[in-house]
Amino acid sequence: xxxxxxxxxxxxxxxxxxxxxxxxxxxxxxxxxxxxxxxxxxxxxxxxxxxxxxxxxxxxxxxxxxxxxxxxxxxxxxxxxxxxxxxxxxxxxxxxxxxxxxxxxxxxxxxxxxxxxxxxxxxxxxxxxxxxxxxxxxxxxxxxxxxxxxxxxxxxxxxxxxxxxxxxxxxxxxxxxxxxxxxxxxxxxxxxxxxxxxxxxxxxxxxxxxxxxxxxxxxxxxxxxxxxxxxxxxxxxxxxxxxxxxxxxxxxxxxxxxxxxxxxxxxxxxxxxxxxxxxxxxxxxxxxxxxxxxxxxxxxxxxxxxxxxxxxxxxxxxxxxxxxxxxxxxxxxxxxxxxxxxxxxxxxxxxxxxxxxxxxxxxxxxxxxxxxxxxxxxxxxxxxxxxxxxxxxxxxxxxxxxxxxxxxxxxxxxxxxxxxxxxxxxxxxxxxxxxxxxxxxxxxxxxxxxxxxxxxxxxxxxxxxxxxxxxxxxxxxxxxxxxxxxxxxxxxxxxxxxxxxxxxxxxxxxxxxxxxxxxxxxxxxxxxxxxxxxxxxxxxxxxxxxxxxxxxxxxxxxxxxxxxxxxxxxxxxxxxxxxxxxxxxxxxxxxxxxxxxxxxxxxxxxxxxxxxxxxxxxxxxxxxxxxxxxxxxxxxxxxxxxxxxxxxxxxxxxxxxxxxxxxxxxxxxxxxxxxxxxxxxxxxxxxxxxxxxxxxxxxxxxxxxxxxxxxxxxxxxxxxxxxxxxxxxxxxxxxxxxxxxxxxxxxxxxxxxxxxxxxxxxxxxxxxxxxxxxxxxxxxxxxxxxxxxxxxxxxx
Amino acid sequence: xxxxxxxxxxxxxxxxxxxxxxxxxxxxxxxxxxxxxxxxxxxxxxxxxxxxxxxxxxxxxxxxxxxxxxxxxxxx
Numbered sequence: 001x002x003x004x005x006x007x008x009x010x011x012x013x014x015x016x017x018x019x020x021x022x023x024x025x026x027x028x029x030x031x032x033x034x035x036x037x038x039x040x041x042x043x044x045x046x047x048x049x050x051x052x053x054x055x056x057x058x059x060x061x062x063x064x065x066x067x068x069x070x071x072x073x074x075x076x077x078x079x080x081x082x083x084x085x086x087x088x089x090x091x092x093x094x095x096x097x098x099x100x101x102x103x104x105x106x107x108x109x110x111x112x113x114x115x116x117x118x119x120x121x122x123x124x125x126x127x128x129x130x131x132x133x134x135x136x137x138x139x140x141x142x143x144x145x146x147x148x149x150x151x152x153x154x155x156x157x158x159x160x161x162x163x164x165x166x167x168x169x170x171x172x173x174x175x176x177x178x179x180x181x182x183x184x185x186x187x188x189x190x191x192x193x194x195x196x197x198x199x200x201x202x203x204x205x206x207x208x209x210x211x212x213x214x215x216x217x218x219x220x221x222x223x224x225x226x227x228x229x230x231x232x233x234x235x236x237x238x239x240x241x242x243x244x245x246x247x248x249x250x251x252x253x254x255x256x257x258x259x260x261x262x263x264x265x266x267x268x269x270x271x272x273x274x275x276x277x278x279x280x281x282x283x284x285x286x287x288x289x290x291x292x293x294x295x296x297x298x299x300x301x302x303x304x305x306x307x308x309x310x311x312x313x314x315x316x317x318x319x320x321x322x323x324x325x326x327x328x329x330x331x332x333x334x335x336x337x338x339x340x341x342x343x344x345x346x347x348x349x350x351x352x353x354x355x356x357x358x359x360x361x362x363x364x365x366x367x368x369x370x371x372x373x374x375x376x377x378x379x380x381x382x383x384x385x386x387x388x389x390x391x392x393x394x395x396x397x398x399x400x401x402x403x404x405x406x407x408x409x410x411x412x413x414x415x416x417x418x419x420x421x422x423x424x425x426x427x428x429x430x431x432x433x434x435x436x437x438x439x440x441x442x443x444x445x446x447x448x449x450x451x452x453x454x455x456x457x458x459x460x461x462x463x464x465x466x467x468x469x470x471x472x473x474x475x476x477x478x479x480x481x482x483x484x485x486x487x488x489x490x491x492x493x494x495x496x497x498x499x500x501x502x503x504x505x506x507x508x509x510x511x512x513x514x515x516x517x518x519x520x521x522x523x524x525x526x527x528x529x530x531x532x533x534x535x536x537x538x539x540x541x542x543x544x545x546x547x548x549x550x551x552x553x554x555x556x557x558x559x560x561x562x563x564x565x566x567x568x569x570x571x572x573x574x575x576x577x578x579x580x581x582x583x584x585x586x587x588x589x590x591x592x593x594x595x596x597x598x599x600x601x602x603x604x605x606x607x608x609x610x611x612x613x614x615x616x617x618x619x620x621x622x623x624x625x626x627x628x629x630x631x632x633x634x635x636x637x638x639x640x641x642x643x644x645x646x647x648x649x650x651x652x653x654x655x656x657x658x659x660x661x662x663x664x665x666x667x668x669x670x671x672x673x674x675x676x677x678x679x680x681x682x683x684x685x686x687x688x689x690x691x692x693x694x695x696x697x698x699x700x701x702x703x704x705x706x707x708x709x710x711x712x713x714x715x716x717x718x719x720x721x722x723x724x725x726x727x728x729x730x731x732x733x734x735x736x737x738x739x740x741x742x743x744x745x746x747x748x749x750x751x752x753x754x755x756x757x758x759x760x761x762x763x764x765x766x767x768x769x770x771x772x773x774x775x776x777x778x779x780x781x782x783x784x785x786x787x788x789x790x791x792x793x794x795x796x
Numbered sequence: 797x798x799x800x801x802x803x804x805x806x807x808x809x810x811x812x813x814x815x816x817x818x819x820x821x822x823x824x825x826x827x828x829x830x831x832x833x834x835x836x837x838x839x840x841x842x843x844x845x846x847x848x849x850x851x852x853x854x855x856x857x858x859x860x861x862x863x864x865x866x867x868x869x870x871x872x
Contacts, residue, residue, distance in 0.1 A: 264816040265804050275806050280861055281798070288857035288864045291844050295855050299868055 043129035043156075045095050046112065046119035053091040056082060057109075071134070073106040095123055103127060108134070132156060333359070333387045333395070346407045350386075352415045356396070360384045360420065362404035384408060384420065384430075397435060399471045401428045407490050409516075421487025421518055427477040427528060435471060477528070482568060483520035490518045498529070518568075519641065526568035640704070642680025646697050648673045648704065676700060681784060696784050699725050728778065732771070799823060799863040806862070818854075822865055826858050 049057075057074055079099045082090045092099060099107065108124040124130050267275065275281060342361040350356035361383055382404040386397035401420060405428065408420035416433040493515040516528040641649040649672045677698025686692040693704045700722060797808035797815055803823035808815040830842040845856040857864040 264820065265802070266816070267804055267806065272806055275800070281806070284859045284862045285798070285864065288859060292855055292857050292864060292866055295844065295846060296866070296868055299853060 043124055043126045044117055045098060045123045046117040047091060047095065047109070047121040047123050048119045049091045049109075049121045053082070071108050071110040074109050076102055076105050076107060079107065098123070104130070106130075129156070132158070331389060331392055333357075333385075333392050345405060348408070348410065350415060351410050351412065355389045357387045357389075358384060358408075358410075358418075359387060360405040360408050362406065362423065384418070397432065397471060399430050399432070399473065401473050402426065402476060403428075406486055407488065409490050409492055411492055412494070419490055419492065419516055421483075421490040421520070422476075423486045424479070425483030425485055425487055425520055425522070426479060427482060427487065427490070427516065427518060428473045429475040429530070430471060431474045432471055477568070483518065483522055483524060483526060485521035487518045487520045490516060492516055493527075521644070524571050525641070526571050528568050640683050640693050640695070642676075642683040642695050642697060644679045646674060646676035646678055646680060648676075648680065648683070648695050648702065673702075676702065696782075701782075725778075728774065732774070736767070797865050799865060801861050801863075803863075810867075818865060818867075819863075822854070822856055823863060826856055826863060830858060 057078065058072070076099055079092050083092055083096050083099070087093070104127045108130040110122050110124065112120055112122050342363055344359050345362045346360040348358050350358055363382070382401050384399035384401065384405055385395040386399075388396050399418065399420075401422060403422035403424045403426060405420040406423055408418055411417035411419065416431060416436050418430040418432065420428045420430070422428055498515055514530050516530065517525060518528065519525045638650055638652050641651060643649060676695065677700065680695055680697035682694070682696045684694045686694065691705055695702045695704065797810065797819065798806045799819045799822070800806055803819050805815045805819045810818070826842070826845060829845055833840050833842045842858055845858065847854040847856075851869075853868045855866045855868065857866075
């Protein structure tokens with residue numbers, strides 16, 4: 001420790017500090033002691049002490065103060081006395097001040113033998129120094145030695161003075177951080193006998209349960225505190241079919257081809273013969289043969305397993321498969337002789353000859369035109385043409401008639417007699433017996449007809465077969481007595497019965513058709529008899545005979561008696577009752593009931609008649625009917641009439657006597673049905689069922705049963721037809737709508753363009769014509785209208 | 797052909813092989829038919845058997861001991 005350097009004003013008494021200063025020099029009050037401050041010992045004051053002083057203070061050199069004891073404590077009083085006595089001479093004069101200020105009683109005077117501090121003695125100025133010099137002699141020595149290493153400054157080492165510890169809060173931190181044992185540690189001392197240590201060990205087995213407490217187990221028990229329920233578990237599964245391979249040993253039977261050779265058991269010849277002779281066999285054969293014969297015969301007679309429907313279908317299929325559903329024109333016949341346009345009024349097949357079609361033609365003119373051209377028409381004969389399929393150009397026969405024929409019929413019992421109804425109401429008869437062979441041999445001329453087509457048609461072959469013959473009519477009815485207007489329908493009455501003037505039915509003994517029924521537009525139905533009537537008075541006959549017209553030679557005289565004088569047997573007027581308008585009949589359908597004849601007898605009767613005559617019975621018509629015959633009562637005298645207005649009338653031809661006037665009156669019609677929209681075109685009987693009648697007119701088709709007037713079939717058919725028509729009409733309407741739509745769109749495009757009235761009319765007319773066309777096509781497809789057109793009778 | 801109760805032909809108009817074949821087969825069929833009829837009604841018995849095929853008709857008249865077989869071509 002280096003002493004702190006003190007200020008040179010060390011004269012002042014140093015406070016407690018580490019100042020060390022020695023001032024040995026005597027100090028005057030004015031002078032300051034010189035201390036060894038510069039040497040680092042401020043409390044050391046070097047002094048020079050004379051011998052005198054030394055004697056005084058007993059610090060003589062080498063007597064009192066030796067090397068071993070270089071210091072000497074001098075009392076302060078003595079120094080002061082000395083100073084007082086010697087004042088300036090005393091040696092302590094330089095440190096006088098120091099001594100005076102010296103707190104203690106004794107000062108330390110140290111002989112400095114080595115003149116370390118310059119002088120032979122020094123004085124330690126402080127108590128502290130004194131203490132330090134006296135007490136720890138080593139330390140100052142060490143410090144002195146140490147100081148000598150310090151560069152040239154010698155400090156007296158003063159150990160640091162410990163100061164009291166001031167707490168700054170750090171002990172708390174330490175307190176916290178320190179870890180101390182909280183509890184007192186338990187100490188165990190285990191001791192064992194020493195001999196027991198290190199002995200060899202032997203193991204042996206022991207049953208755990210035998211020794212108590214040798215085995216402690218901790219059994220598991222379900223602790224409820226710790227139960228955890230596993231709610232979800234992921235388990236992997238594999239589904240694999242269980243397959244087992246097993247095998248057994250079996251006896252396998254495998255198929256083998258095995259054949260057996262055998263021969264049938266047979267009887268030898270002798271055995272057979274013996275058997276044949278046996279009675280049992282013969283009895284058996286007798287018994288059995290009857291049934292077997294019956295069975296055999298059955299098979300011979302009929303084939304019971306025939307499928308009739310199949311046979312029926314076969315024919316149709318072969319016919320209908322290849323052709324389509326439309327009607328195709330098979331053949332057309334054109335008459336090259338007639339210049340004007342003609343229309344066909346009636347068509348029928350020849351009843352017996354195959355392939356012969358008979359057509360009646362009439363001139364297509366309206367009533368006014370007829371009147372105008374009546375002179376011309378007289379020149380042109382109205383014809384019935386016979387066409388054969390082998391010759392489409394030349395008609396085989398042409399039957400002339402005074403007026404246009406509107407309907408005709410072959411006589412059912414004699415196909416050579418033809419009756420026709422004219423436009424003026426006359427009934428015309430032809431007899432073509434003479435030319436029958438001509439038309440019968442038409443087929444033979446087939447090959448020749450081909451040749452004919454090659455040659456120009458205008459040339460008429462002289463061959464009689466080719467030439468179309470004009471055959472004049474045999475008879476016409478009387479104009480006044482017959483119909484006044486066109487005859488719309490003509491029918492031969494069946495040959496079983498005949499009618500008298502009253503309308504009563506009689507048995508027809510002659511076996512031939514001899515009566516006709518006609519209906520005409522003058523609302524009457526007439527019955528005609530072709531036999532000569534018994535004259536009421538002989539005179540008219542004679543008159544008629546005188547007035548007989550010259551007949552051309554080639555006309556057969558069959559109906560000569562009727563010519564021009566033929567009167568109807570009876571007339572039935574169809575009147576509507578209250579109104580003055582009468583029904584205008586268009587078609588008639590008669591009941592074709594057969595009187596109870598046995599077929600054989602009828603044939604015999606007819607053959608008898610033929611044999612008796614040996615000539616065509618028509619040539620020998622006997623007059624009248626036998627009045628002796630009784631009328632047949634239960635004969636159905638009713639018939640159907642279809643009218644122009646579309647009504648179907650079921651009426652009776654029996655006349656009754658009017659009680660008032662005594663005249664014969666027609667009965668009122670039994671029933672009348674207005675069914676059709678337009679004129680009734682056809683009234684026909686079903687070929688299968690006699691009492692089912694078909695009427696077609698206007699837009700619909702009606703089916704009637706004779707005694708049951710209203711039939712559901714009627715409605716069904718009507719409904720079907722109406723539906724079809726409705727569909728057609730809808731189509732029409734749709735087309736019209738479409739047209740209208742188009743018109744509208746067009747109009748919208750061209751707004752300014754207005755259709756003129758004429759155009760509108762033209763359009764309407766077009767529509768109407770389309771409608772007519774449609775109607776015609778429908779009717780043709782229904783098969784009702786004939787191949788060519790037919791003008792309504794009203795037009796005439 | 798006439799066949800006995802065991803199916804052995806006694807008298808025939810056809811050739812041997814055909815006869816034997818017909819006899820054997822029809823005999824079995826007749827037995828079967830008779831047993832069928834009898835099963836349905838024990839009072840009943842088979843009187844006549846007719847087999848109609850496309851080509852011909854076979855008629856069998858059974859008896860206690862014998863069998864008469866006739867083959868016929870149908871009328872059409």
